[in-house]
Amino acid sequence: MGDKANTMSGLGDSPQQTLVIAGLLYSFSLILINIAPFFVGMYVDHFQVSLSAAGVVQTVDQAGGLLGAAVGFVLMPRFGWKGLVLIxxxxxxxxxxxxxxxxxxxxxxxxxxxxxxxxxxSTTVTACVLAQATVPLRAYSAGLAAGMLLSAAAVWLLDALRIAYGDAIALGSGALWLGFGGLLALFLPRQLSGPVNPHGEAVTPRAPHCPQTVGKTALIALLLFSVSINVIYVFIEHFGFANGLARGDATNALALGFLFAAAGSLIPTMFGVAGGHLKWISMTTLIFFGSLVGIYSAQTTVLFALAFGVCASAWCMGLAYYMSLIAQNDPERRYTRMIYIVNAAAQSIGPAIGVLALSRATPPAVFAVPPVPALLAVLLVAIALSTSSFLPLRVHPRPQEDLYPWPLP
Structure with a gap:
């Protein structure tokens, strides 16, 4: 029990409850990211602005996200995490x-x-809470899977509200998820923070000799991988229309894709990191490449839903494996706090690259861009792990400390 108190005290008296709540709050934040492409079209319809002007609004939204992630990085070591989440x-x-x-x-x-x-x-803080799980990979994977399930519900709700009540009500629907999240956040422990020992000093939840070089490199690789995903994702609805899908069919395809992705997101939970992070990151990248071919060629609702589901699954798997590699090699939690600065930056950089590609070439050319940063990400991880003498410790959690019951393979 002494070790548990030392390494889990930042999660309060009920670590499992704290992790469950943090996972749900994390998933609520992901909903707003996942339904962002639908907002762009509603900006055009409701506010009567051009598509480019609506794109600027989305860029401003992402700029706010980047600042939010940066503020979280600065404030988390200085203020209580529960208060930050509620605000x-x-x-x-x-x-x-x-x-x-x-x-x-x-x-x-x-x-x-x-x-x-x-x-x-909110996403930045809750991601750092999940990093304190005995097995961060599983915590991230479960949070991402919940986010995909709820995103499917949010897409259908958004479309139903738009049809029944108009764009105005649909645009405000995000407040429902966030409001419920605020109520859940009230049940977080007041002393929620990073891992501390009984003397109030920061502790290292992983081996003290683990090289921060691996964590830093994994953070850069995460940026590259996220950029490659976001080049495609912001235009996903547009690609559905280009393939001949009507608006309703595209909506159903994306919602079904999120449901499919929820299952794919659980792969890291089920299989862990058997064979090492590099094996699974490489496999995830190959799955992503396959999904690009599917999205480009799918001309029916079912095929487009499957292709998008595979793409979203690869996105979630990549996030889980890259983020867990960062957390496992970041004893001071410095790079872990930067994860969503990187993701927010990618949400701005990726679409900008996509727009540039669309303006200078035909739409198919956009699909040639994502493999480049994704391959660079894998290469960086391979170099970092091969040049490091550190072998990540395999942690076998005690049942009462682990939120997820399956042992690592």
């Missing part, structure tokens, strides 16, 4: 609720900036 969710919920009432383009941009700020600040 973040309040800002995000209120901003989402008032999105449709914006009476000018400038106000719309300001409101969406705050929405992105709050959502990403």
């Amino acid at each position: 973040a969710l309040l800002i995000a919920a209120v901003s989402n609720a008032f999105t449709a009432t914006a009476d000018s383009y400038a106000v719309l941009c300001a409101v969406r900036f705050l929405a992105g700020f709050g959502a990403m600040l």
Whole structure:
């Protein structure tokens, strides 16, 4: 019990409950990221702005997210994490609720900036809470799977609200998820923080000799992988239309794809890192490449849903494996706190690269871009692990400490 108190005290008296709540809050934040492409079309319809102007609004939203992640990095060592989560969710919920009432383009941009700020600040904190699980890979995987399931529900809810009540109500629907998240956050322990010992000093939950070089390299690789995904993802609905799908069919395809991705997201939970991170990161990258071929060629709702589901599964698997590699090789949790600075940056860089490719070439050319940063990410990880003398410790958690019952293979 002494070891448990030392390494899990930052999670309060009920670590499992804290991890479950953090996983749900993490998944609620992912919903807003996953339904972002649908908001772009509704900006055009509701506010009567051009597609490029709607794209600028989405970029402003992502800029707010980048600032939120950066603020989280700075404030987390200095303030209580529960308070940060509650404030973040309040800002995000209120901003989402008032999105449709914006009476000018400038106000719309300001409101969406705050929405992105709050959502990403919450995501940053909850991701660091999940990093304290006995097996971070499983915690991330479960949170991502929940996010995919809820995203499917959110897509259908968004479309139903749009049809029944109009774009205004649909645009404000994000406040429902965030408001519920705020209620859940009240049950987080007041002393929620990073891992500390009984003397209030930071502790190292992994071996003290683990090289931070691997963690730093994994963070850069995560940036490259996330950029490759975001080049495609922001245009996913557009590719569905280009393949001949109607709006309703594209919506159903994406929702079904999220459901499929929820199952794929659990692969890291079921198989762990048997064979090492590099094996699974390489496999994830190959699956992503296969999904690009599917998205480009799918011309029916079912095929497009399957292709998108495989793509989203690869996204979640990659996030889980890269983030767990960072957490396992980051005893001071410095790079772990930077994970969503990197992801927020990728959400801005990826679409910008996609827009550039679309403006200078035909749409198929966009599909040639993502493999480049994804392959560079794998190469960086391979070099870092091969040049490091550190072999990641295999942790066999005690049952009462582990949120997930399956042992590592």
